Amino acid sequence: MQVASKLAYALLILFGLTIAFSACKNNDQPAPVLGITGISPATAPVNGTVAITGTQFSATPASNTVTFGGNAVAEILSASTTQLVVRVPANAQSGAISVTTGGQTISSTQVFSLGTRAVVPKSLTITANETWTSDNVYQLNGFVYVRSGATLTIQPGTIIKGGGRDADPSGQQKGGTLIIEAGAKIDARGTATNPIVFTSSKPAGQRGYGDWGGIVLIGKAPINQPAATGFEGGISGQTGSYSDVNDNSGIMQYVRIEFPGIALLANSEINGLTLYGVGAGTTIDHIQVSYSGDDSYEWFGGTVNMKYLVALRGFDDDWDTDWGYSGKVQYGVALRDPNVADQSSSNGFESDNFKDNGQPATGPNAGLPLTSPVFANMSNFAFSSTPSNAVTAGGSGPYQSGMHLRRNTTISIFNSLLAGYPEGLRLDNGTAPGNGTAANIAAGTLQLRGIVLANDEIPNSTTVVRGAGGITNAQAQEFFNTAAFGNKIVTAADIATLLFNPATFTLTGPNFLPGTGSPLLTGAVWDGKGADAFFTKEPFRGAFGTANWTAGWTNWDPQNTPYN
Known part of the structure; x- marks a missing residue:
């Protein structure tokens, strides 16, 4: 009798934990976020081309804004959701590259260096x-x-x-x-x-x-x-x-x-x-x-x-x-x-x-x-x-x-x-x-x-x-x-x-x-x-x-x- 009671009690605890874990489970995936994963090349001259890889870019070139060193806006030559190819603008400076699209802005952790031709x-x-x-x-x-x-x-x-x-x-x-x-x-x-x-x-x-x-x-x-x-x-x-x-x-x-x-x-x-x-x-x-x-x-x-x-x-x-x-x-x-x-x-x-x-x-x-x-x-x-x-x-x-x-x-x-x-x-x-x-x-x-x-x-x-x-x-x-x-x-x-x-x-x-x-x-x-x-x-x-x-x-x- 005592053994049966302990077994019942254990089953009750196991059932409760199952319910608790089930209640805590969230099937919703986190929303994709804008991100920059790489810059290639990391050094380029004015008017050179740079490929920016990442996530959640717009495939429409005009829907992305890319800046070099703060205010220098680049010309976007091609765009996909994972890569932007841009031309280095005339007033670019060395520093982070930023991408703005869909109301979000992200800056690269990799530093871009302006090259000299x-x-x-x-x-x-x-x-x-x-x-x-x-x-x-x-x-x-x-x-x-x-x-x-x-x-x-x-x-x-x-x-x-x-x-x-x-x-x-x-x-x-x-x-x-x-x-x-x-x-x-x-x-x-x-x-x-x-x-x-x-x-x-x-x-x-x-x-x-x-x-x-x-x-x-x-x-x-x-x-x-x-x-x-x-x-x-x-x-x-x-x-x-x-x-x-x-x-x-x-x-x-x-x-x-x-x-x-x-x-x-x-x-x-x-x-x-x-x-x-x-x-x-x-x-x-x-x-x-x-x-x-x-x-x-x-x-x-x-x-x-x-x-x-x-x-x-x-x-x-x-x-x-x-x-x-x-x-x-x-x-x-x-x-x-x-x-x-x-x-x-x-x-x-x-x-x-x-x-x-x-x-x-x-x-x-x-x-x-x-x-x-x-x-x-x-x-x-x-x-x-x-x-x-x-x-x-x-x-x-x-x-x-x-x-x-x-x-x-x-x-x-x-x-x-x-x-x-x-x-x-x-x-x-x-x-x-x-x-x-x-x-x-x-x-x-x-x-x-x-x-x-x-x-x-x-x-x-x-x-x-x-x-x-x-x-x-x-x-x-x-x-x-x-x-x-x-x-x-x-x-x-x-x-x-x-x-x-x-x-x-x-x-x-x-x-x-x-x-x-x-x-x-x-x-x-x-x-x-x-x-x-x-x-x-x-x-x-x-x-x-x-x-x-x-x-x-x-x-x-x-x-x-x-x-x-």
Whole structure:
């Protein structure tokens, strides 16, 4: 009996334990979590590729965000739930890699190290087809000429550094400069996420205006100078008697040019991007020139058409046209540094047809082309507070005009905004005998339509538009204010009505999109030369409507960007 009771008691305990264990059992599996299990390779250069392995990534590339060292967002090349292949971004730093997806963020325990690419020096001449790859850094030492018949191909993401005067192997103290000669081509096709960058060879924090020369394209389209005219800046060779309006010097897309513009001779400099006789068969768009020591862009004749141009903190003029340039340009923005201008008096647009020596002749222009480009949807922002003459603050001269149009030019500008210059427009007949700026205005070949001059420095609008060289202020103002042209002057008291974005004048991170309801979003005029089929007939005036075409590929702070 006692044995039976003990057996029953034992069975009861066993039953209870079984019930307890059954009650505690949880059949639910833990939810999968985002995780990083490996990085390969653990060291890679900017624009190199890295494979990140782990769990619970999104198989949709755009649903993942990968950052290197905190804020540098990588381009995702492919994605699965267990692997992301990414491109190392230009501003990456050594440290952990983080992945964000589905509301979760995880950082790697494995440390990523930013690698340094090999530096490949380039000097003298390139005489055969050549490709520069993104796994190297290339340095221009002295003038580098791409000779006729050769094509220089540059891969997306490639870094090219311009050497200073002391790196010139010829001993002539010429800063690194890339020169594409007539008959040669450049094929530099960057992308919005992987632009090609030409920059200073100096380290971050030590770069400055004119650290190197810049990029020069020479084509075979018409110019209005005699054959055998020399190029500026000490470039070898001379102009020819070219007439191919559709000449092709190659392709440049999504290219940044930083700290160029070197003065090698008095009044003879190399600009950020210089174009001599470049033809309409050439493709150029999405270009940013930053901190140029001379003009950001200068066209010496030619017929090339261009779109989406940025000029950041240039020293002299932003858009300089001369020698009979007759192409078309749409969408361009210039942001100036209020403390930096040139001794020649910096302008937004500066347009000439001949120098004050009167060559070539007026009238039929000796059978050569007049300077007659057409620009549309351009925005120039000089500064947002009291203008400085810039001499004591880092420059060598004052600001002058949003547009200085002179010496028989027949430039035309449509639907554009020029803000903050001491004067908005100067129409100048020049001093050479028989020049015809005034005649071009009277003939209707120089056209200004849909222009907004936002002069927030001088409230007296009678000084915003002026004449010079025989054109009176009254004549200039009568022309500009012709009702059918749709031009407008906005003085200090009314600047706020334009609804500029508060970040418009932020030098290292601007936002140029006008506010909702801004009068800049309407009022465009597309008659006359603006009716050309090249132009997209935007409703807005200035470079921007509601889309920011500078996003992704531009760099507003190249001074502090590490390029390795």
